Amino acid sequence: MNKTQKFDYRSQMKQPFKLLGEMFNDIWVGRQLAYQLFKRDIKARYRQSFLGYVWAFLPPIAMTIPFVLLNKNGLFNVGDVKIPYPAYAMIGTILWQVFVDSINSPLRKMQAAKPMLAKINFPRESLLVAGILEVFFDFTIRLVLLFFVFWYFKLELPSTMFMAPVGILAIILLGFMIGILLIPIGVLYNDITQLLTLFMGFWLLLTPVVYPPQKEGILSLLTEYNPVSPLIIATRNWLTVGSATNITEFTFVLIVTFGLLFIGWFVFRISLPHLIARTGS
Amino acid sequence: MKDDVMISAENVSKKFCRDLKLSLMYGVQDIAYDLVGIDSHKNKLRRNEFWATDDVSFEVKRGECIGLIGRNGAGKTTLLRQINGLIRPDYGSIELNGRVGALIALGAGFNPILTGRENIYINGSVLGLTNKQIEDKIEDIIDFSEIREFIDMPVQSYSSGMQVRLGFSVATALDPDVLLLDEVLAVGDQNFRAKCFNVIGEIKKNAAVMFVSHNISLISLVCDRVIYLERGKIKYIGPTDAGLKKYSAEAATNANLKDYTELLEAPINKFETKLNCNELKSGADITAYIDLAADEDIPNAHLRIIIWDDKEIGIADWSSKRSDLNIDLKKGENKIKVSVGPLILKPGDYWLGFILIDNTGLKNIAWIYRKHHFKLTGIILGGYTIQFGMKEFQLN
Numbered sequence: 001m002n003k004t005q006k007f008d009y010r011s012q013m014k015q016p017f018k019l020l021g022e023m024f025n026d027i028w029v030g031r032q033l034a035y036q037l038f039k040r041d042i043k044a045r046y047r048q049s050f051l052g053y054v055w056a057f058l059p060p061i062a063m064t065i066p067f068v069l070l071n072k073n074g075l076f077n078v079g080d081v082k083i084p085y086p087a088y089a090m091i092g093t094i095l096w097q098v099f100v101d102s103i104n105s106p107l108r109k110m111q112a113a114k115p116m117l118a119k120i121n122f123p124r125e126s127l128l129v130a131g132i133l134e135v136f137f138d139f140t141i142r143l144v145l146l147f148f149v150f151w152y153f154k155l156e157l158p159s160t161m162f163m164a165p166v167g168i169l170a171i172i173l174l175g176f177m178i179g180i181l182l183i184p185i186g187v188l189y190n191d192i193t194q195l196l197t198l199f200m201g202f203w204l205l206l207t208p209v210v211y212p213p214q215k216e217g218i219l220s221l222l223t224e225y226n227p228v229s230p231l232i233i234a235t236r237n238w239l240t241v242g243s244a245t246n247i248t249e250f251t252f253v254l255i256v257t258f259g260l261l262f263i264g265w266f267v268f269r270i271s272l273p274h275l276i277a278r279t280g281s
Numbered sequence: 282m283k284d285d286v287m288i289s290a291e292n293v294s295k296k297f298c299r300d301l302k303l304s305l306m307y308g309v310q311d312i313a314y315d316l317v318g319i320d321s322h323k324n325k326l327r328r329n330e331f332w333a334t335d336d337v338s339f340e341v342k343r344g345e346c347i348g349l350i351g352r353n354g355a356g357k358t359t360l361l362r363q364i365n366g367l368i369r370p371d372y373g374s375i376e377l378n379g380r381v382g383a384l385i386a387l388g389a390g391f392n393p394i395l396t397g398r399e400n401i402y403i404n405g406s407v408l409g410l411t412n413k414q415i416e417d418k419i420e421d422i423i424d425f426s427e428i429r430e431f432i433d434m435p436v437q438s439y440s441s442g443m444q445v446r447l448g449f450s451v452a453t454a455l456d457p458d459v460l461l462l463d464e465v466l467a468v469g470d471q472n473f474r475a476k477c478f479n480v481i482g483e484i485k486k487n488a489a490v491m492f493v494s495h496n497i498s499l500i501s502l503v504c505d506r507v508i509y510l511e512r513g514k515i516k517y518i519g520p521t522d523a524g525l526k527k528y529s530a531e532a533a534t535n536a537n538l539k540d541y542t543e544l545l546e547a548p549i550n551k552f553e554t555k556l557n558c559n560e561l562k563s564g565a566d567i568t569a570y571i572d573l574a575a576d577e578d579i580p581n582a583h584l585r586i587i588i589w590d591d592k593e594i595g596i597a598d599w600s601s602k603r604s605d606l607n608i609d610l611k612k613g614e615n616k617i618k619v620s621v622g623p624l625i626l627k628p629g630d631y632w633l634g635f636i637l638i639d640n641t642g643l644k645n646i647a648w649i650y651r652k653h654h655f656k657l658t659g660i661i662l663g664g665y666t667i668q669f670g671m672k673e674f675q676l677n
Contacts, residue, residue, distance in 0.1 A: 005381070007366050008374040009294075013318040033406040037390075040403050044394045119386035121366045122407050184312055188305045271312040277295075277368040278308035 012270060023125070023269055030123030037130035042137060056141040060093040067210040078211040083240050087153045091239060092209040094146060095171060095232050098139050100200055102175025105131035107186040107193065110275075114187075117276055124272060125265075128180065135172055158242035167235025170250070174228060174257045180264035184271040188278060208233060227253050285378065287459050287489035288341040288364060292373035295334040295359055295513075296326055303329050323371045333359045334370070335513035343458070346490040348504035348521065350497075350528050356513040357493045361385060361463050364491065379458025379488075382408070386463075387448030393437035397428065397447055400436050404451045418454040426450035427473070446473055453480050460484055463493045478503065495592070497525055498664055529591060529630060544648040548576035552647040554635060556655060563659035563668070566622025571635065573617070573647070579610040582646075583638040586621055589651050591630045596666050627666050628659040 012019045046052045068086045070076035081088045109131040110117070117124065150157065186192035204210075206222045207229050214220040223229045230249035237244040244250070298304035307327060314322060326332070333356050341347050349357040362368050364375055365383045390407040391400045401422055405415040415422075423429050426446045428439075436444060462481070481490065481503070494500055500507060500521065507524035509517040517524050545552055551574035556567060569586065584606075588597040599621045601608055608617075632654050637647035 003379070005366060005377045006374060007363065007369055007377075009323055009370045009372045010320050011315045011318040013316060029409075032412050036403050036406040036412075040390075040392050040395060040399070043399070044392045048394050113390075115386070116389045116407065118367070119362075120389045120407055121381070121383065122409065185309065188308050267312075267316060270315045273367070273369040274308050274312050274315070277297075278304055 013266075016266075019266070019269060023265060026123035027125045027129070030126035030129070033123060034126035034129035034133065037126055038133040038137075041130065041134055053141055056138050057145050060090065060097050060142060060145065063093045063097070064089045064210075076211075081212050083155060084153045087149050087155060088212075088236075088240075089210045090149050091146065091236050092232065094139075094142050095168070095235055096204060096207070096209045097142070098135065098168060099171050099175045099228055099232070101135045101138060102132075102172045103179045103182075103196065103200070105135055106176065106179035106183055107196075110183055110187050111193075114279060117272075118280060124268075128176075128268075132172065132176060135176075139168065139172075155240065158238070158240070160238040160242050160244070163238040163244075164235055167231060167238055167250075170254050170257070171228070171231045171235065173261060174231060174253065177257050177261040177264055180261065180268055183264075183268055184275065187275045203228075227256075285343040286340050287343050287378050288339075288491065289376045290340075290364065290373070291338050291375075293334055293337045293360070293363060293370045293375055294324070294332055294372035295356075295363060295368065296330045296371050297333040297359070298327075299329045299331065303327075332513045334363065336373070337508075337510075337513070337515055338373075339508060339515070339518060341459075341489040341491060343489055344486060345506070346485050346492060346504045348500040348507040348524075349491060349493045349510065350495075350500060350507055350524065351510035351516075355510040357510055358385070358463055359513075360510070361461050361491065361493055365461055377459055380409075380456070381459045381461070382452065382455040382457030382484075383461040384449070384452050384463065385461065387452065388444050389448075391436055391444065391448070394435055396435055397426075397432040397439070398423075400447065401451055404448065405454065408452060408455060410454060414454065422450045422454055425453055425476070442470060442473075449473075449477055457484065458488050460488050460490045462490065464495070497529065497591070501525055502664075543650070543652070544645070546644065546646045548579065549637065549646045550574050550576060552635070552637070552649065554649060554652060556633065556653050559653070559655045560658060561624075561655065563628050563657040564623050564625050564670075566620050567624060567633070567655065568618065568620040569633070569635075569653075571615075571617040571619070573610070573615050573637075575610050575612055575615065577612050579639060579646070581640040582608045582610050583640075583642060584608055584617075584619075585636040585638070586619070587634050587636065588624070588626075589632040589634070590666060593651070596631075597624070597626065624657060625668050625670060626657055627664075627668055628657045630654065630656055 049055065051058075064086065067076060067089050071078065071085050071089075078085065078088075106128055109127045113127050116122075149155070182192055182196070186196075203226075206219070207226055208214070208223055209232060213223050213229065213233055230246045230253055234244035234246055234250045298307055307330070314320075335356075337360060339347070349360065351357050359368075361383075362385065363370050364377070365381065365385065366375075366377075367385075388400075388404060390403050392403065395403070398419070401419060402412070402415055405422075406412070410418075423432050426432075426443075426449075428443050428446060431439065431443065436447070439447070460481070484490065485503075490503075492500070492504060504521050506519060507517070507521050507528075508515055509524050509528050517527050543552070551572065553572040555570050557570075558567070561567060571584075582601075584601040586599040587595050590596050632651035634651050634653070635647065635649040636645055638644065639646050
């Protein structure tokens, strides 16, 4: 009630612990707002749509079909993947889609909320949290698709499936971290959104999503230095064959993700007033 | 309690850039400097920059209402946005005590597809209310908005006035210590506006209010003090009456220098006008001389004289048709002298212009917009523009 706010010209980084306190406080204060915004976006999305929730299924299905057809005709040979290829590709694309959604979410939320950001002071973290909730929500719907795949191909769920949520969480965090780091430049320049769409197409093909990790050649090198591959490989293995062999890489990526996520949050806080001032009302 | 300083601004300065590309680049630069904690560059202007807020200092106490006045682009909204913490000053500091409620935009976060009721929840949480608070107050909010029968319809089917009503009604549920208002009540009908001002009056008893408006009579009604901004600098700070006087005096001189719009259509090729005086007593008559030339005869023309107030709103007119006058203009030079009145208007600044319409009644062949400035003198007693006379008065 009697709180005092001070807006000073000095950089907030000069009092990092005060800033940190404000950051966590805003997350807490904005928790209900985050939920309201999440509800608003979901409701609005499905109320003005005829197909409704089907839209959550369509992207992974549409992405899988061409690869399955290519594979069936022998034009795209992936070798032995231990389970039927359509199931393999479908699980891969569902995981990939979560990653793409997580990357896109922060910048999209910021851009959609520009008028609000320009005119109201509210805990802006709520926008990002609402975005994460939406990614989770979409993934939950796609679980139905995943269950259908398992049922159709009569796959058995191994005992390691309980590790899968950890893998999915890691995928979401990695995507989200990248998304948050893109905010400052992405809000100022439209180029980022365009580049991102372009780049994600490349990235998909350079990641073992619709094919298994390669042992040699350029692709193997790309897999090795691709932060998202260990996450997708491990999660898919936990869901299908049982054990994941790349736990070290997985853990490394997760730790770096946490670190960068935190840095990204600081950058977000510091850049916000500048972004609002520069993009105007 | 009463003497609490709620808002205190010291040397607040903010620079803006005229060029978008440069501005975005400076933005990246500023973010980078802020991240590493360098502030030394902040008080210097870079290429194409100017001070949108320039060394502004003031204090507002609880129970006090300050009006921010100034012409468009004087930096009123920029200052308000800094006080609200939306953008940070490039120099100086702002301190706020207590809860801040800002109505810089009404209905922010409204989603057009969702219903009014759903949007109350969203807008309420954006403004900082908890779900519990909204639930407790939702009936009051709906009642205040007077749109109960539409509350479960999607907001996109609301008129803009209804959206503003809903937005303001949600805001009434706030209980701020500092209230910032930015022209939010420019829309909405008279009744609703009056209701809103009652609410603001209530809030003001216990809060510090800052108020941006171009509506002079509103400011004089609500505000205790005014800050008159010009090019980001404080030109005047002090009691409302003196501030408004200074502001309107300068607005008048500025307007005098301003080019007026003048449109002539064939067959008119000259339309020169002048008035017999530019200062007269309220209630007197005014005489206009028109010197016009036409390429052909214009039988049965229609002449109108229009008077605008200082907000560029047309408030009074005279029509030759209404005076049952037949103006037959001859080919070549015509000279007109016309006296109109009495101008029983509130003392102040007014502008006068002309419209000449051809005999079809459809085409303006001369249109002289706000050309002549004149001042009506007298004692200001009432607030309204048109001041009628009296025919009889009895006191028993």
